[in-house]
Amino acid sequence: MSTSDSAIPVEEQAKLVEASKRLAAFQAVKEHLDPSYTRVGIGSGSTVVYVVDAIAALGPGVTAGMSFYPTGAQSEELIEAAGLRLQYISKLPAGAQLDVAFDGADEVDDDLNLIKGGGACLWQEKIVAASANKFVCVADFRKLSPRLGTSWKKGIPIEVLPMAAPRVLDELKRMGSHNPRVRPGLPGKAGAIVTDNGMWIIDAPFTPLHLPKDSAESGIRAGNEDNGVWTVDALADRLIKIPGVAEIGLFYGSNGLQVASGAQKPVAAYFGMADGTVKVKTAAGL
Numbered sequence: 264m265s266t267s268d269s270a271i272p273v274e275e276q277a278k279l280v281e282a283s284k285r286l287a288a289f290q291a292v293k294e295h296l297d298p299s300y301t302r303v304g305i306g307s308g309s310t311v312v313y314v315v316d317a318i319a320a321l322g323p324g325v326t327a328g329m330s331f332y333p334t335g336a337q338s339e340e341l342i343e344a345a346g347l348r349l350q351y352i353s354k355l356p357a358g359a360q361l362d363v364a365f366d367g368a369d370e371v372d373d374d375l376n377l378i379k380g381g382g383a384c385l386w387q388e389k390i391v392a393a394s395a396n397k398f399v400c401v402a403d404f405r406k407l408s409p410r411l412g413t414s415w416k417k418g419i420p421i422e423v424l425p426m427a428a429p430r431v432l433d434e435l436k437r438m439g440s441h442n443p444r445v446r447p448g449l450p451g452k453a454g455a456i457v458t459d460n461g462m463w464i465i466d467a468p469f470t471p472l473h474l475p476k477d478s479a480e481s482g483i484r485a486g487n488e489d490n491g492v493w494t495v496d497a498l499a500d501r502l503i504k505i506p507g508v509a510e511i512g513l514f515y516g517s518n519g520l521q522v523a524s525g526a527q528k529p530v531a532a533y534f535g536m537a538d539g540t541v542k543v544k545t546a547a548g549l
């Protein structure tokens with residue numbers, strides 16, 4: 264069964280997706296929120312709502328000693344509404360790390376690289392994820408994908424300084440992006456969408472991204488600019504260097520780096536499946 268099954272009414276499909284997010288969130292919290300933890304990162308999006316529900320359900324006996332670090336305005340509200348203690352990443356003492364951070368994703372590939380930013384949150388999310396001893400991704404079955412750009416067709420979200428947007432769009436086209444665009448704020452806002460950081464988002468579609476191991480096996484040159492086919496790492500390394508780009512919605516890095524300080528990839532991704540089970544993918548070697 265899949266949500267694209269036309270035999271399932273739209274409302275039922277939506278319920279199935281929400282139920283799967285909830286299942287994944289509760290299991291991820293159960294398996295990764297140790298009662299001894301004191302600092303917990305909370306990401307953004309619709310799936311994280313269930314993460315906060317799962318944490319709040321543990322009760323003050325477990326959560327009273329914990330502080331919760333948001334990735335933006337939405338998660339700040341979620342934390343406060345759940346009666347959890349709010350703290351800010353800017354107040355994290357030098358050298359300290361969060362114990363764990365939970366967040367959603369728009370797409371997750373075989374190597375646990377992520378696309379994030381579908382809801383215009385990615386910059387603070389990356390800082391919080393990279394400040395955690397372990398980053399745990401929570402999603403539903405629609406996000407599972409062998410290669411980034413396979414199911415998430417809207418493009419890689421890129422947070423840019425507004426005055427630089429035209430130049431960044433030019434460069435993205437040169438790099439092989441198909442019709443990159445500044446994300447509109449409509450229907451809520453005329454003009455471009457504005458992030459929590461006062462920036463714009465460009466969505467840059469690329470041909471599905473290869474894993475570094477594909478490159479090694481097939482001889483595809485990493486960052487092949489001739490035909491617009493990129494490996495995740497080569498594309499990310501190049502995008503982040505474009506002047507005017509503040510941050511990119513690719514969470515990536517060499518395998519095995521998930522537990523290093525500054526790592527962007529999750530140690531585990533939890534997917535609520537359409538059949539009511541939860542699929543867990545963990546980083547190799549962890």
Ligand SMILES: O=C[C@H](O)[C@H](O)[C@H](O)COP(=O)(O)O
Binds near residue numbers: 379381382383
């Ligand atoms: O910009 C939004 C964030 O990156 C979200 O974590 C991501 O879009 C997934 O959101 P959702 O859980 O609503 O699918």
